[in-house]
Amino acid sequence: MVYVAFTDKPRAEEARRWLVSRRLLAPGYAPVHDEEHGKVGFPVVRRLEEVDALVSGVRRMHLPKRPEPLPVRVPYDVVGGVALIKEGFRGVRYASEASKIMAVNKNISTVYVKVGAVSGVERVPRLKLVAGRGEPVTVHRENGLSFKLDVERTYFNPRLATERRRLACEVGSGDYVLDMFTGVGPFAVTVAKFSCARVDAVDVNPVAYSYLVENIHRNRVGHAVTPFLCDAAAFSSDRLYSQVIMNLPFSSLNYLGVALRLTRPGAVIHVYSAKPPSEAEPAITAICEDLRGEPPSKITWRPVFEYAPRREVVRFDVHL
Numbered sequence: 462m463v464y465v466a467f468t469d470k471p472r473a474e475e476a477r478r479w480l481v482s483r484r485l486l487a488p489g490y491a492p493v494h495d496e497e498h499g500k501v502g503f504p505v506v507r508r509l510e511e512v513d514a515l516v517s518g519v520r521r522m523h524l525p526k527r528p529e530p531l532p533v534r535v536p537y538d539v540v541g542g543v544a545l546i547k548e549g550f551r552g553v554r555y556a557s558e559a560s561k562i563m564a565v566n567k568n569i570s571t572v573y574v575k576v577g578a579v580s581g582v583e584r585v586p587r588l589k590l591v592a593g594r595g596e597p598v599t600v601h602r603e604n605g606l607s608f609k610l611d612v613e614r615t616y617f618n619p620r621l622a623t624e625r626r627r628l629a630c631e632v633g634s635g636d637y638v639l640d641m642f643t644g645v646g647p648f649a650v651t652v653a654k655f656s657c658a659r660v661d662a663v664d665v666n667p668v669a670y671s672y673l674v675e676n677i678h679r680n681r682v683g684h685a686v687t688p689f690l691c692d693a694a695a696f697s698s699d700r701l702y703s704q705v706i707m708n709l710p711f712s713s714l715n716y717l718g719v720a721l722r723l724t725r726p727g728a729v730i731h732v733y734s735a736k737p738p739s740e741a742e743p744a745i746t747a748i749c750e751d752l753r754g755e756p757p758s759k760i761t762w763r764p765v766f767e768y769a770p771r772r773e774v775v776r777f778d779v780h781l
């Protein structure tokens with residue numbers, strides 16, 4: 462038996478929030494709909510002493526408890542309406558994990574397992590469909606922005622949302638920014654939106670480029686972001702940039718020379734690298750000394766995310 466607090470249907474949402482704010486809503490029960498009298502009842506944890514104006518009556522009722530969702534045993538990322546499970550867990554039935562994921566995330570319509578690491582120049586994962594519609598094109602929302610992409614043909618990491626926002630807050634409105642490995646444009650668009658800086662966004666993957674163009678328009682930053690379909694190694698510009706974003710963790714250092722050629726004195730290059738600071742810092746210093754004749758004025762770093770157990774992608778801020 463559980464107490465159920467009834468309210469008039471038009472005020473049901475207001476009443477629900479009132480009950481939640483006072484921790485009165487009983488977990489594990491669905492609301493009761495009394496269509497005949499135009500009421501909605503919310504199961505509550507105790508008999509309400511004083512009946513607020515929102516609650517028109519309290520009844521004690523027999524209600525079935527909703528089954529608790531079973532815990533998901535595998536880590537997964539959610540990109541728009543797609544869930545991506547990382548493979549490699551012993552004794553796991555991915556199809557049953559997928560149905561648990563779909564039970565707790567009602568807007569997920571497709572679940573894939575990522576097979577192996579991301580590969581190729583485009584850094585795309587190999588995906589195996591385990592549940593749902595098999596629809597790889599989706600719209601992902603983060604930081605109040607939306608990004609259309611194809612999870613099978615473009616790279617996208619939803620765990621970088623906070624990092625993108627953080628970086629955007631470090632860019633000033635007068636900056637000229639180069640995003641050398643932009644993918645479908647999450648860094649470029651976020652930086653343009655939150656800092657009002659001008660951004661040139663480069664990617665070599667034609668599929669990523671077409672979504673980049675769409676995402677620029679979708680987020681109304683066409684005045685600030687210019688897309689380029691080309692290899693970053695061959696990219697040239699009349700402009701010298703004050704900030705460069707290099708999110709290509711397994712080979713970003715190979716392109717540091719290109720970034721140095723395109724930057725003005727006092728610029729900051731944000732290098733994302735899978736190398737630990739003990740290796741990356743001397744390598745960055747040596748490249749700068751070799752190509753500019755002097756070391757960077759300062760290198761700072763911070764871990765960004767763990768891509769494997771005890772292995773991190775680190776952002777190095779190289780101040781020239």
Ligand SMILES: C[S@@+](CC[C@H](N)C(=O)[O-])C[C@H]1O[C@@H](n2cnc3c(N)ncnc32)[C@H](O)[C@@H]1O
Nearest residue numbers: 582583616617642643644664665666692693708
């Ligand atoms: C790790 S992803 C990062 C994408 C994006 N910055 C993000 O955070 O979602 C790297 C991207 O660099 C692109 N890429 C790889 N090599 C490139 C190159 N030589 N020139 C331009 N883009 C390249 C890939 O197509 C991919 O979209």
